[in-house]
Amino acid sequence: MQAVRTAPIVGQQLRRLGVGSSWPRALLGQPPLGLARRPYASGATQAVLEKSDPLSPEASTQEKQAKAESKSFAAGMFRGQLTTDQVFPYPSVLNEEQTQFLKELVGPVSRFFEEVNDPAKNDMMEKVEETTIQGLKELGAFGLQVPSELGGVGLCNTQYARLVEIVGTHDLGVGITLGAHQSIGFKGILLFGTKAQKEKYLPKLASGETIAAFCLTEPSSGSDAASIRSSAVPSPCGKYYTLNGSKIWISNGGLADIFTVFAKTPVTDAATGAVKEKITAFVVERSFGGVTHGPPEKKMGIKASNTAEVYFDGVRVPAENVLGEVGGGFKVAMHILNNGRFGMAAALAGTMKGIIAKAVDHATNRTQFGDKIHNFGLIQEKLARMAILHYVTESMAYMVSANMDQGSTDFQIEAAISKIFGSEAAWKVTDECIQIMGGMGFMKEPGVERVLRDLRIFRIFEGTNDILRLFVALQGCMDKGKELSGLGNALKNPFGNAGLLLGEAGKQLRRRAGLGSGLSLSGVIHQELSRSGELVVQALEQFAAVVEAKLIKHKKGIVNEQFVLQRLADSAIDLYTMVVVLSRASRSLSEGHPTAQHEKMLCDSWCIEAAARVRETMTALQSDPQQQELFRNFKSISTALVERGGVVTSNPLGF
Numbered sequence: 001m002q003a004v005r006t007a008p009i010v011g012q013q014l015r016r017l018g019v020g021s022s023w024p025r026a027l028l029g030q031p032p033l034g035l036a037r038r039p040y041a042s043g044a045t046q047a048v049l050e051k052s053d054p055l056s057p058e059a060s061t062q063e064k065q066a067k068a069e070s071k072s073f074a075a076g077m078f079r080g081q082l083t084t085d086q087v088f089p090y091p092s093v094l095n096e097e098q099t100q101f102l103k104e105l106v107g108p109v110s111r112f113f114e115e116v117n118d119p120a121k122n123d124m125m126e127k128v129e130e131t132t133i134q135g136l137k138e139l140g141a142f143g144l145q146v147p148s149e150l151g152g153v154g155l156c157n158t159q160y161a162r163l164v165e166i167v168g169t170h171d172l173g174v175g176i177t178l179g180a181h182q183s184i185g186f187k188g189i190l191l192f193g194t195k196a197q198k199e200k201y202l203p204k205l206a207s208g209e210t211i212a213a214f215c216l217t218e219p220s221s222g223s224d225a226a227s228i229r230s231s232a233v234p235s236p237c238g239k240y241y242t243l244n245g246s247k248i249w250i251s252n253g254g255l256a257d258i259f260t261v262f263a264k265t266p267v268t269d270a271a272t273g274a275v276k277e278k279i280t281a282f283v284v285e286r287s288f289g290g291v292t293h294g295p296p297e298k299k300m301g302i303k304a305s306n307t308a309e310v311y312f313d314g315v316r317v318p319a320e321n322v323l324g325e326v327g328g329g330f331k332v333a334m335h336i337l338n339n340g341r342f343g344m345a346a347a348l349a350g351t352m353k354g355i356i357a358k359a360v361d362h363a364t365n366r367t368q369f370g371d372k373i374h375n376f377g378l379i380q381e382k383l384a385r386m387a388i389l390h391y392v393t394e395s396m397a398y399m400v401s402a403n404m405d406q407g408s409t410d411f412q413i414e415a416a417i418s419k420i421f422g423s424e425a426a427w428k429v430t431d432e433c434i435q436i437m438g439g440m441g442f443m444k445e446p447g448v449e450r451v452l453r454d455l456r457i458f459r460i461f462e463g464t465n466d467i468l469r470l471f472v473a474l475q476g477c478m479d480k481g482k483e484l485s486g487l488g489n490a491l492k493n494p495f496g497n498a499g500l501l502l503g504e505a506g507k508q509l510r511r512r513a514g515l516g517s518g519l520s521l522s523g524v525i526h527q528e529l530s531r532s533g534e535l536v537v538q539a540l541e542q543f544a545a546v547v548e549a550k551l552i553k554h555k556k557g558i559v560n561e562q563f564v565l566q567r568l569a570d571s572a573i574d575l576y577t578m579v580v581v582l583s584r585a586s587r588s589l590s591e592g593h594p595t596a597q598h599e600k601m602l603c604d605s606w607c608i609e610a611a612a613r614v615r616e617t618m619t620a621l622q623s624d625p626q627q628q629e630l631f632r633n634f635k636s637i638s639t640a641l642v643e644r645g646g647v648v649t650s651n652p653l654g655f
C-alpha cells in the first residue's frame with residue numbers, strides 16, 4: 001500500500017524540483033539491476049562501441065539514445081563519462097567585433113560605478129539613488145540583452161556576464177534591481193514572447209521607461225513553486241483571463257509596470273477531456289487595473305533593491321498576454337531561472353574580486369607583532385583560498401555563459417552548480433575578508449559588512465541552494481537511471497545487444513582487475529596539469545560507481561534519500577569545478593598567458609582538496625557503516641527537537 005501511495009508523491013516532488021518526470025522502468029524495480037553496469041565510456045568510446053557491432057541495431061540505438069541524452073559534462077559525470085564537448089577547450093565565444101564592443105562598454109560602466117553610484121548611500125536610503133537609476137538608463141543597462149532592433153544593447157550571455165560582474169563588484173543592491181528587471185522580470189518575454197509581445201514591451205523595458213518584475217512566490221508557495229494558488233480564469237468569450245492572487249517578496253514589486261505572473265488556469269486534456277489546474281505565465285501591465293503593492297520590505301541586505309508584496313485583484317489580462325503555452329507556465333518559470341543563473345555567478349565573481357582587493361589592501365598595510373600581517377601563514381592561507389574560490393567561480397560563470405552562447409541546451413546542472421558555488425564562495429570570501437580586517441571589518445565604513453549582508457540572500461532566492469543541490473543530484477541520477485534502464489533491456493536480449501554487453505563486460509573486468517576504466521583527460525588538458533587530471537578521473541570513477549550503487553539500491557526511492565543526495569551533489573559540484581579550472585588553466589598554459597603559472601597553482605590546489613573531499617565523501621557513502629548511523633542520528637535528533645520545540649537537553653547546571 002505504501003509503495004502505491006508514495007509513487008505519485010515522488011513524481012510530484014521531482015516535477016516540483018524542475019526535474020524531468022520520466023523515470024525509467026528499471027528504477028521502478030523490474031530489471032535485474034545488479035547486473036546492469038554501465039561502462040565509463042567517453043563519447044569516443046561509445047562511438048567505437050556502436051561501430052563494433054553493426055549487426056546490432058538495438059544496441060546501436062540505445063547507445064545513440066544515451067549519447068543523444070546530453071552533451072552536459074555534469075550529466076555525464078553521473079554516468080561515469082567524460083563528456084568533454086562543452087568543457088574542453090575552455091570556450092572562447094566572442095568574435096573580434098563583440099570583444100571590441102564589450103571593451104568599449106567595460107570602461108564607462110566601471111567608471112560609472114566608481115564615480116557616480118554610492119552603494120553605502122543606497123543602502124542607507126534603502127533605495128537606489130535617482131542619479132544612479134538615470135545614469136544606468138543612459139548607459140543602456142536596463143536592456144543589455146534586448147536585441148538592438150528593439151532598443152536594447154543586444155549583448156550575448158558572455159558579454160552580459162562581463163558587465164554584471166562589474167555591477168557585482170560595486171553594488172549588489174543595484175545588481176538585484178537590474179537583475180530582477182532583465183534576468184527574470186522580462187526574460188520570459190525574450191525567451192518565450194511572441195513577435196507582437198516583444199515589439200510591444202521590450203523597447204520600453206530596454207530603455208528603463210518601464211520596469212519589470214517576476215512574480216512567482218506566494219505566502220504558501222516558495223521552493224514548491226508548483227503549489228501556487230493565484231488563479232487566472234478564462235472568460236467565456238476567450239478574450240481575457242481574470243487574475244486573482246497575491247505574491248510576496250517580489251523584487252521591484254513596488255516599482256514595476258510590467259509583471260511576469262504565474263497563475264493556475266484550467267486546462268482541458270485533449271485526449272481524456274479531463275480538466276486540470278496547470279500553471280500559465282502571463283505578461284501583466286499595472287495599467288490593466290487591479291494591480292497594487294505593499295510597502296517596501298525591511299530586510300537584512302540588498303536594502304537598496306525594492307522588495308514588496310504584489311496583489312492582483314480581478315485583473316483582466318488579455319488572452320494574447322499569455323506567455324508561452326497555456327498550462328506551460330512551470331516550464332517558462334524554470335527556463336527563466338535556469339537561464340539567469342550564470343549571471344548570478346558572474347556578479348558574485350565580481351563581488352569576490354572587489355572584496356579580495358580590500359582584504360589584500362588591509363593585509364599589506366596592517367602591522368601586528370612587528371610585521372605586516374600578510375607575512376603570517378594564517379593570513380596567507382586565507383588570501384590564497386579566497387583567490388582560489390574566485391578563480392573557480394569566475395571560470396564557471398564564463399564557461400556556462402559560453403556554453404549558452406554556443407547554443408547548448410544542456411547546461412541546467414552546470415548553471416545550478418554555478419549559482420550554488422558562487423553564492424557560497426562569495427559568502428566565505430567576504431567572511432574571511434572581515435576576519436583578515438579584524439575589528440575594522442566589522443565597522444560600517446569599509447563597506448564589507450554591507451556586502452556580507454547583501455550576499456546572504458543569494459543562497460536563498462532563485463532556488464535555495466538546498467533545493468538546487470537536490471536538483472543537481474536528481475537530474476544527474478535521472479540521466480544515469482535512463483541508461484541503467486537501457487542496459488536492463490539489453491540484458492533481456494543478450495544476442496541482439498552483444499556489442500553493448502561485451503563492451504560492458506570488458507569495462508567491468510578491467511575495473512575489477514584494478515586496471516581502471518580507461519578514462520583519461522590526457523588529450524585535452526595541458527600536460528603540466530596531468531596530475532590534477534588524474535585526480536579528477538579517479539574521483540569521477542569513484543563517484544559514478546557510488547551513483548550507480550545508490551540507484552541500484554534505492555531505485556526510484558533515491559528521491560527521498562536526501563542525506564545521500566546532498567553528498568552526491570556536493571561531490572558533483574567538486575567534480576565539475578575541478579574540470580572547469582583544469583580547462584581554463586590548460587588554455588592559459590597553452591597560450592602562454594602571463595598568469596599561467598599562477599593559474600596552475602590555483603587549479604592544482606583546488607583539485608588536490610576537491611578530489612580529497614570527493615574521495616572521503618564517496619568512501620563514506622560506499623562502505624562506512626558509521627555513515628548510516630550518522631544519518632539515523634540526524635533524523636532522530638531533528639525529530640526530538642521538533643517534538644520538544646527546541647533543544648532537548650537541559651542546562652549542565654540543572655536549571
Ligand SMILES: Cc1cc2nc3c(=O)[nH]c(=O)nc-3n(C[C@H](O)[C@H](O)[C@H](O)COP(=O)(O)OP(=O)(O)OC[C@H]3O[C@@H](n4cnc5c(N)ncnc54)[C@H](O)[C@@H]3O)c2cc1C
Binds near residue numbers: 214216250252460466
Ligand atoms: C529579498 C528577496 C527577494 C526575492 N525576490 C523574488 C522575486 O523577485 N520573485 C519571486 O517570485 N520570488 C522572490 N523571492 C522569493 C524567493 O525566491 C523564495 O524566498 C525562495 O524561493 C525560497 O522560498 P521560501 O522562502 O518560501 O522558503 P521555503 O520554500 O519555505 O524553504 C524553507 C527551507 O526549507 C528548505 N526546503 C524546502 N523544501 C524542501 C525539500 N523538499 N527538501 C529539503 N529542503 C527543503 C529550503 O531549502 C529552505 O531552506 C525573494 C525573496 C527574498 C527574500
